[in-house]
Amino acid sequence: MKEGSALPKNETYYHSVRLDVEKCKGCTICLKHCPTEAIRIRNNRATILSERCIDCGECIKVCKHHAKVAVTDPLDIIHKKRYAIALPAPTLYAQFPGEHKATAIIAALFRLGFDDVFEVARGAEVVSYAIGKTLISQDRTLPVISSACPAIVRMIQINFPSLIENIIDIVSPMEAAAKIAKEEFARKHGVPAQEIGAYFITPCAAKVTAVRAPIGQEESYVDGVISILDVYTAMNAFIKEGFEPFEIDRASAVGIRWAAPGGEATAVGSRNALCVDGIENVMRVLEQIENNRFDRLDYFEGLACVNGCLGGPLTVENAYVAKNRLNRIIKHAEQKKVNRTAIFEHAQDTLRMTKPIEPNNVLQLEGSIFERLEKAERIEQVLASLPGLDCGSCGSPTCRALAWDIVHGDASEMNCIHKLNERISALASQMIELERSTRFSSPQEGEKTQLRAKEESSHEAFRV
Amino acid sequence: MIKETYPVKAGDMTAAGDVSARIKRQMKQLGISAPIMRRISVCTYEAEINLVIHSLGGELTFEIMPGKILVCARDRGPGIADIDKAMTEGWSTASNEVRNMGFGAGMGLPNMKRNADEFSITSQVGVGTEISMGFLI
Numbered sequence: 127m128k129e130g131s132a133l134p135k136n137e138t139y140y141h142s143v144r145l146d147v148e149k150c151k152g153c154t155i156c157l158k159h160c161p162t163e164a165i166r167i168r169n170n171r172a173t174i175l176s177e178r179c180i181d182c183g184e185c186i187k188v189c190k191h192h193a194k195v196a197v198t199d200p201l202d203i204i205h206k207k208r209y210a211i212a213l214p215a216p217t218l219y220a221q222f223p224g225e226h227k228a229t230a231i232i233a234a235l236f237r238l239g240f241d242d243v244f245e246v247a248r249g250a251e252v253v254s255y256a257i258g259k260t261l262i263s264q265d266r267t268l269p270v271i272s273s274a275c276p277a278i279v280r281m282i283q284i285n286f287p288s289l290i291e292n293i294i295d296i297v298s299p300m301e302a303a304a305k306i307a308k309e310e311f312a313r314k315h316g317v318p319a320q321e322i323g324a325y326f327i328t329p330c331a332a333k334v335t336a337v338r339a340p341i342g343q344e345e346s347y348v349d350g351v352i353s354i355l356d357v358y359t360a361m362n363a364f365i366k367e368g369f370e371p372f373e374i375d376r377a378s379a380v381g382i383r384w385a386a387p388g389g390e391a392t393a394v395g396s397r398n399a400l401c402v403d404g405i406e407n408v409m410r411v412l413e414q415i416e417n418n419r420f421d422r423l424d425y426f427e428g429l430a431c432v433n434g435c436l437g438g439p440l441t442v443e444n445a446y447v448a449k450n451r452l453n454r455i456i457k458h459a460e461q462k463k464v465n466r467t468a469i470f471e472h473a474q475d476t477l478r479m480t481k482p483i484e485p486n487n488v489l490q491l492e493g494s495i496f497e498r499l500e501k502a503e504r505i506e507q508v509l510a511s512l513p514g515l516d517c518g519s520c521g522s523p524t525c526r527a528l529a530w531d532i533v534h535g536d537a538s539e540m541n542c543i544h545k546l547n548e549r550i551s552a553l554a555s556q557m558i559e560l561e562r563s564t565r566f567s568s569p570q571e572g573e574k575t576q577l578r579a580k581e582e583s584s585h586e587a588f589r590v
Numbered sequence: 591m592i593k594e595t596y597p598v599k600a601g602d603m604t605a606a607g608d609v610s611a612r613i614k615r616q617m618k619q620l621g622i623s624a625p626i627m628r629r630i631s632v633c634t635y636e637a638e639i640n641l642v643i644h645s646l647g648g649e650l651t652f653e654i655m656p657g658k659i660l661v662c663a664r665d666r667g668p669g670i671a672d673i674d675k676a677m678t679e680g681w682s683t684a685s686n687e688v689r690n691m692g693f694g695a696g697m698g699l700p701n702m703k704r705n706a707d708e709f710s711i712t713s714q715v716g717v718g719t720e721i722s723m724g725f726l727i
């Protein structure tokens with residue numbers, strides 16, 4: 127591998143997904159699975175190209191050595207402010223073995239030390255209401271694209287900039303929940319809003335990034351993001367012990383359903399939605415949407431994880447098992463949207479994004495249009511000289527990616543093991559040729575004896 | 591300037607869309623603005639699909655010139671007998687098989703004309719069709 131390759135490092139991009147160098151073996155599994163080609167293997171270790179990473183967590187899921195990790199906040203963070211509200215993602219309800227209603231799980235959150243619990247599913251109800259209104263009332267570019275999965279929003283910023291205008295300009299259920307939870311708590315207990323912290327219990331790495339480096343907002347309403355993996359064991363023990371009754375406003379099926387693919391489209395009242403899970407599938411369909419293939423579609427729900435958030439990288443339970451459980455939890459939950467029209471009406475206007483979503487130009491070559499054209503041509507030339515196997519052994523995900531890296535000075539042709547092999551074979555035959563020619567030319571006397579001695583000794587060795 | 595030629599095979603539905611995807615990637619590299627890219631994508635995709643489902647095979651060319659991008663589709667036949675009809679919204683000769691795959695709404699040519707800044711089509715039965723679309727950048 128090339129020494130000192132200058133892969134871009136940009137500290138302005140925050141990411142939850144990181145590499146544990148100690149555990150990385152330098153294999154090519156994550157390299158081949160990264161949907162934005164954000165990984166390179168250099169000096170026998172993976173590196174993540176910060177400006178391309180969308181925190182989807184695919185690499186976490188595929189790495190057999192557990193070298194890809196998601197940085198989340200420790201449970202301790204709930205002491206950061208005087209009061210702590212837990213914001214459980216509906217996915218959390220489906221994680222625990224046995225026949226539990228969401229009630230038992232919410233009770234366990236109180237026992238973890240939270241002062242209050244506000245279901246993210248309630249945030250989802252308000253967001254559903256607001257999106258539903260937009261769908262019927264406004265003159266919008268169709269299909270309206272969901273903004274709920276931050277990995278998909280970031281994917282669109284990079285790969286489908288022309289679809290940015292289709293993304294619904296309403297914040298995610300997590301943000302809605304954090305905002306309303308704090309407002310309600312402050313009102314109910316008469317305490318200042320600054321003393322209240324809202325902490326999201328997450329199945330998802332992308333949500334951590336969405337809180338630290340929000341899209342569409344200056345700042346997140348969420349004060350911390352705690353992984354389901356970090357609270358699972360303690361919660362499971364609490365759940366087994368039974369629970370004391372508590373009083374909070376509960377979410378309905380409408381909001382809880384958002385955890386699984388299609389739940390959101392149902393909740394917003396779309397008449398012709400397309401719901402896709404799994405980031406590769408989402409990319410293929412977005413490509414088709416960009417080509418105007420679906421003209422009657424009103425809503426597109428794309429989820430990076432297979433099985434939606436139930437298949438999130440920080441979940442414990444198998445996503446299919448979780449889906450079955452969620453269905454039963456939904457049956458037990460209130461079926462109709464609880465009548466909170468007044469709150470909805472009030473909230474929907476404050477849930478608009480306050481910042482435009484900008485395209486991310488990482489796929490664009492730098493320089494003037496002439497320089498870009500020239501580089502593009504060089505990429506094609508380099509690509510033509512590569513074998514086209516897309517094997518990843520060079521440490522770049524595809525031959526085209528290696529060509530890009532070479533043109534940017536981040537790799538050399540000799541990164542390609544097949545090119546290297548060719549070169550070595552050529553050198554080897556040159557050496558043989560050279561050796562033969564030196565043997566038959568007449569060397570100086572001294573050298574001649576040495577050569578003969580050497581030959582004889584090698585014959586000796588052969589005889590033995 | 592850049593000029594790229596991509597062959598398109600007749601009848602190969604599994605590859606339909608590959609060429610427009612490659613052209614799109616090239617446009618992203620070059621930093622063509624999103625709204626223009628969208629219009630070009632729609633046009634190249636429709637042109638590519640037409641080559642696959644209606645023609646005997648041909649090629650797409652993508653060319654960048656000062657102030658303008660030119661996309662051309664050329665094929666080796668069968669040609670279009672009545673261009674006015676072909677340009678009518680909803681008019682299509684696509685087979686049932688093709689319609690079952692979700693194509694053949696008869697909107698391809700009208701959409702190309704609508705999305706391109708310059709549009710021209712010439713065709714000769716037994717020889718082939720040539721469509722040229724210009725986009726101001």
Ligand SMILES: Nc1ncnc2c1ncn2[C@@H]1O[C@H](COP(=O)(O)OP(=O)(O)O)[C@@H](O)[C@H]1O
Pocket residue numbers: 636640641644645665667668669670676677681682683684693694695696697698699700719
């Ligand atoms: N390259 C081509 N070669 C021959 N015929 C074509 C070609 N492109 C279009 N046509 C004819 O024009 C008609 C209209 O094309 P289009 O508007 O793209 O609709 P569609 O492809 O859905 O039929 C086609 O059904 C076909 O008869």
Ligand code: SF4
Pocket residue numbers: 181182274275276277278329330331332333429430431434435436437438439
């Ligand atoms: S599908 Fe859900 S868990 Fe997966 S990245 Fe998107 S928001 Fe996160």
Ligand SMILES: [Mg+2]
Pocket residue numbers: 636639640694696697698699
């Ligand atoms: Mg057509």
